[in-house]
Amino acid sequence: MVGSNQMNQIKSLKEVFWLNPNYSSFPSIVNDLPLSYEDILEAEKRLKRFAPFIEKIFTETVDGIIESPISPIDSMKAKMEKDYGCKIYGNLILKRDDLLPIAGSIKARGGIYEVLKHAETLAIKNNLLSIYDNYSILAKDRFKDFFSNYIIQVGSTGNLGLSIGIMSAKIGFKVIVHMSQDAKKWKKDLLRSKGVEVIEYSSDYSKAVEEGRKQSESNPNSHFIDDENSKALFLGYAVGGLRIKEQLKRMGIIVDEDHPLFVYLPCGVGGGPGGVAYGLKFIYGDNVHCFFAEPTHSPAMLLGLMTGLHDKISVDDFGLDNITEADGLAVGRPSSFVGKIMDKLLSGIFTIGDNKLYTFLTALANEEEIFLEPSALAGFLGPVFLSSEEGEEYLAKQDILNKRDNITHMCWATGGSLVPESIMKEYYRKGK
Numbered sequence: 239m240v241g242s243n244q245m246n247q248i249k250s251l252k253e254v255f256w257l258n259p260n261y262s263s264f265p266s267i268v269n270d271l272p273l274s275y276e277d278i279l280e281a282e283k284r285l286k287r288f289a290p291f292i293e294k295i296f297t298e299t300v301d302g303i304i305e306s307p308i309s310p311i312d313s314m315k316a317k318m319e320k321d322y323g324c325k326i327y328g329n330l331i332l333k334r335d336d337l338l339p340i341a342g343s344i345k346a347r348g349g350i351y352e353v354l355k356h357a358e359t360l361a362i363k364n365n366l367l368s369i370y371d372n373y374s375i376l377a378k379d380r381f382k383d384f385f386s387n388y389i390i391q392v393g394s395t396g397n398l399g400l401s402i403g404i405m406s407a408k409i410g411f412k413v414i415v416h417m418s419q420d421a422k423k424w425k426k427d428l429l430r431s432k433g434v435e436v437i438e439y440s441s442d443y444s445k446a447v448e449e450g451r452k453q454s455e456s457n458p459n460s461h462f463i464d465d466e467n468s469k470a471l472f473l474g475y476a477v478g479g480l481r482i483k484e485q486l487k488r489m490g491i492i493v494d495e496d497h498p499l500f501v502y503l504p505c506g507v508g509g510g511p512g513g514v515a516y517g518l519k520f521i522y523g524d525n526v527h528c529f530f531a532e533p534t535h536s537p538a539m540l541l542g543l544m545t546g547l548h549d550k551i552s553v554d555d556f557g558l559d560n561i562t563e564a565d566g567l568a569v570g571r572p573s574s575f576v577g578k579i580m581d582k583l584l585s586g587i588f589t590i591g592d593n594k595l596y597t598f599l600t601a602l603a604n605e606e607e608i609f610l611e612p613s614a615l616a617g618f619l620g621p622v623f624l625s626s627e628e629g630e631e632y633l634a635k636q637d638i639l640n641k642r643d644n645i646t647h648m649c650w651a652t653g654g655s656l657v658p659e660s661i662m663k664e665y666y667r668k669g670k
């Protein structure tokens with residue numbers, strides 16, 4: 239049932255906290271899911287095969303594994319409690335995908351994975367590589383020459399383009415990134431400086447994807463990385479979810495029936511947060527509760543899930559303008575591939591006004607000296623919402639209200655380290 243009250247709030251750009259009425263116990267839905275645990279493990283194995291190559295060409299990685307740390311953010315928690323006059327029960331931590339090597343955002347997980355998978359498929363098909371080789375040979379000129387015969391294309395609001403552009407250019411592919419009007423100038427400039435062709439559109443993200451797809455289809459040597467539909471992208475993100483298990487274990491953080499994990503993920507088209515949530519569910523099942531965060535001006539996934547219409551509805555149909563400072567989340571129409579997977583797996587979605595992205599940005603900088611891009615702050619409203627009446631309702635329904643002191647809240651910081659200093663200063667000033 240779609241609450242008409244919430245629909246009206248969405249239309250009038252009010253922040254909402256929507257609890258998914260279709261949310262189901264993970265064991266009851268796992269057999270109906272389109273990708274298996276083995277598929278995620280396979281993706282993880284492929285990334286390991288590439289580790290010697292990545293280590294060689296991106297010296298900033300540790301052992302060629304592209305991963306980010308997790309930071310405790312106790313001061314930020316205290317600041318949020320003070321600013322919002324609420325009690326955040328449990329522990330607050332931050333997953334630092336802003337620090338992911340190479341492309342500094344969550345989109346590096348899927349984007350880089352799909353580029354590598356494509357390169358591997360081509361090289362194996364042409365008898366240049368076997369999965370038993372040491373993949374550091376891929377850095378040799380003969381491979382670069384080979385890959386230069388192929389094109390990779392992608393439509394992006396910015397960060398996916400960055401991750402694909404940077405990795406593809408290193409491998410030797412020719413790359414074309416189709417970018418929407420919301421994409422920040424510095425992201426376009428950075429890509430061009432890496433030798434990537436950037437085509438700009440005066441329309442939004444969905445149009446950039448559509449154009450890219452069309453142009454790629456007309457060339458048999460071109461591969462289109464489809465942010466709306468790609469299983470490979472999704473699996474790349476899902477590996478990020480799997481790896482949380484070891485990280486939390488090392489930090490001494492328990493996740494079990496008595497110690498729930500709540501994860502708050504900024505959402506654009508849905509692939510990044512959807513894939514991560516998917517991986518997390520395979521690890522923790524019903525003990526992890528995943529929420530997406532979207533700007534009040536671009537609640538695409540929220541509308542898709544609430545109405546069950548997925549990509550048959552856009553924010554425009556709701557009279558919303560899809561204009562937000564959170565460029566990575568400026569998506570008007572959600573992925574139906576991801577939406578259908580999330581239908582029973584996602585606990586809920588909340589929206590956040592742009593002004594709060596900035597106040598969180600500045601607070602996090604002041605309290606923790608962590609600097610994120612605006613999109614990456616969207617999840618911070620999650621722990622605040624969870625302390626509200628609706629949050630308590632959710633906890634009671636899940637039978638964990640009496641365990642809320644044991645909750646670990648994890649906000650997923652989805653990007654930021656590549657933002658130029660002058661622009662970050664401007665963001666900080668705005669938040670102040």
Ligand SMILES: Cc1ncc(COP(=O)(O)O)c(C=O)c1O
Pocket residue numbers: 343344345395396397398504505506507508509510511512565566567569611613614652653654
């Ligand atoms: C910083 C940042 N956070 C979150 C997202 C959302 O990812 P997705 O569009 O896959 O939902 C993006 C997308 O580009 C992003 O750039």
